[in-house]
Amino acid sequence: MFIIRQESHAMQEAVSCVEVAKHSRIPIVINDRVDIAMACGADGVHLGQSDLPARQARMLLGSDKIIGVSCQTLEQVQKAYEDGADYVGSGAVFPTTTKKINSAIGLEHLYALCRGSPLPVVAIGGINASNVKEVLRERPSTLHGVAVISALFDQPDVCKATQELAEIISDVFNS
Ligand SMILES: Cc1ncc(COP(=O)(O)OP(=O)(O)O)c(N)n1
Numbered sequence: 313m314f315i316i317r318q319e320s321h322a323m324q325e326a327v328s329c330v331e332v333a334k335h336s337r338i339p340i341v342i343n344d345r346v347d348i349a350m351a352c353g354a355d356g357v358h359l360g361q362s363d364l365p366a367r368q369a370r371m372l373l374g375s376d377k378i379i380g381v382s383c384q385t386l387e388q389v390q391k392a393y394e395d396g397a398d399y400v401g402s403g404a405v406f407p408t409t410t411k412k413i414n415s416a417i418g419l420e421h422l423y424a425l426c427r428g429s430p431l432p433v434v435a436i437g438g439i440n441a442s443n444v445k446e447v448l449r450e451r452p453s454t455l456h457g458v459a460v461i462s463a464l465f466d467q468p469d470v471c472k473a474t475q476e477l478a479e480i481i482s483d484v485f486n487s
């Protein structure tokens with residue numbers, strides 16, 4: 313799944329991504345903006361704690377669209393579940409320079425969230441090819457995957473970095 317985070321030219325970017333993705337089976341989710349997700353026919357939306365609540369997003373988007381919510385506590389996870397979210401994004405697991413964060417939650421906190429979560433959890437923040445095995449070392453059944461930015465887009469060859477990371481992850485899930 314791709315999450316489109318572009319703030320400027322958001323609509324233009326989103327329409328192009330949705331168009332390209334029609335020819336693949338990769339869902340396109342828009343960060344924060346339910347209006348843009350609806351207007352461009354994206355597969356869903358990812359919402360932070362200060363964005364539109366998932367309950368309202370669900371009413372607007374209907375039952376078929378994907379809704380993810382960023383959560384750092386079990387209370388937030390429970391609310392996201394009750395509001396009709398499909399998954400939660402939890403982080404930042406490790407320090408990251410991609411986004412300003414207060415502090416990293418660390419692996420033990422991530423696993424505790426996963427253990428208490430009725431929803432699939434996607435770990436985010438500071439995850440890359442050298443630490444992804446460590447993130448997936450314990451695999452509570454709700455830990456469904458990782459989300460990355462710099463691990464791919466700060467690399468000289470994005471395709472190669474994507475293939476390498478995907479290989480490491482599928483090795484872990486198939487082991
Ligand atoms: C999988 C996943 N998790 C967390 C985020 C961050 O979204 P958000 O909390 O909305 O933070 P900002 O978008 O305001 O930086 C995400 N996009 N995806």
Ligand SMILES: Cc1nc(C(=O)O)sc1CCOP(=O)(O)O
Pocket residue numbers: 382401402403404405407408409410411413436437438439459460461462463
């Ligand atoms: C977009 C985002 N959200 C986070 C959160 O904690 O909710 S951390 C983060 C940045 C992820 O980038 P990288 O893979 O380069 O660390």
